[in-house]
Amino acid sequence: MNLRGTLPTLILEAIEREPNHGYSIAQRIKKRSRGVLDFKEGTLYPALHKLENEGLVTSYEGAEKGRPRRYYRITEAGLAVLANDRAEWRKVSGAVNLILGEA
Amino acid sequence: MNLRGTLPTLILEAIEREPNHGYSIAQRIKKRSRGVLDFKEGTLYPALHKLENEGLVTSYEGAEKGRPRRYYRITEAGLAVLANDRAEWRKVSGAVNLILGEA
DNA sequence: ATCCTATGCATAGGAATGCGAGGTATTCGA
DNA sequence: TCGAATACCTCGCATTCCTATGCATAGGAT
Numbered sequence: 001m002n003l004r005g006t007l008p009t010l011i012l013e014a015i016e017r018e019p020n021h022g023y024s025i026a027q028r029i030k031k032r033s034r035g036v037l038d039f040k041e042g043t044l045y046p047a048l049h050k051l052e053n054e055g056l057v058t059s060y061e062g063a064e065k066g067r068p069r070r071y072y073r074i075t076e077a078g079l080a081v082l083a084n085d086r087a088e089w090r091k092v093s094g095a096v097n098l099i100l101g102e103a
Numbered sequence: 104m105n106l107r108g109t110l111p112t113l114i115l116e117a118i119e120r121e122p123n124h125g126y127s128i129a130q131r132i133k134k135r136s137r138g139v140l141d142f143k144e145g146t147l148y149p150a151l152h153k154l155e156n157e158g159l160v161t162s163y164e165g166a167e168k169g170r171p172r173r174y175y176r177i178t179e180a181g182l183a184v185l186a187n188d189r190a191e192w193r194k195v196s197g198a199v200n201l202i203l204g205e206a
Numbered sequence: 207a208t209c210c211t212a213t214g215c216a217t218a219g220g221a222a223t224g225c226g227a228g229g230t231a232t233t234c235g236a
Numbered sequence: 237t238c239g240a241a242t243a244c245c246t247c248g249c250a251t252t253c254c255t256a257t258g259c260a261t262a263g264g265a266t
Contacts, residue, residue, distance in 0.1 A: 010202055046253090146223075
């Protein structure tokens with residue numbers, strides 16, 4: 001199960017400190033959420049393309065050994081959006097908690 | 104702003120103790136979330152109809168003074184789904200918090 | 207050697223969710 | 237008397253996500 005709308009934020013968080021490539025970003029989200037969050041490839045790649053299109057990330061071809069990978073790096077604009085998204089998440093999830101009980 | 108997917112749960116919560124009608128349910132969600140959550144009518148009414156269709160709520164015409172209102176009452180099945188949804192919300196929002204920082 | 211699994215990227219089709227805009231009608235206070 | 241709040245409804249659109257599918261490489265098991 002996934003929370004709709006949180007994926008872009010989770011992607012930005014995954015490359016906040018250093019660039020990473022799609023497949024690894026998905027693994028990271030799954031592991032860090034202890035298996036709860038599990039976005040599929042058909043969701044992840046379009047989301048990455050959209051973020052790039054919006055200028056929140058840039059990408060480059062990782063010429064590593066053999067298999068080609070596309071690495072994504074967060075931009076200044078992306079960092080700003082991430083900060084904003086974090087605040088937004090706290091606000092909205094807090095609001096749901098107000099109603100569903102348990103703070 | 105709203106969290107996609109949480110509306111059915113919030114509706115069920117709003118009629119957990121006593122029946123209520125659509126317009127009032129929307130007001131209640133907005134007030135209890137301190138204005139953060141604000142689902143529109145074009146979202147709310149179809150959601151109510153869907154819940155009824157699924158047997159999670161039943162409805163009846165409130166023959167109150169003048170204006171006709173449709174009241175919704177939660178069913179046994181609805182109560183079970185609500186309990187499940189609450190647990191699901193805690194699990195998934197907790198997972199997002201694990202990643203976005205702050206527990 | 208061959209095959210399965212994991213890695214790695216991508217697109218297409220469809221379902222679900224929510225919003226805005228539009229429509230109808232009543233009630234109540236300024 | 238007239239506008240705002242109440243109260244219900246539907247349609248079209250955008251966004252988000254999933255499933256399925258396709259392609260290709262690498263590494264381990266048989």
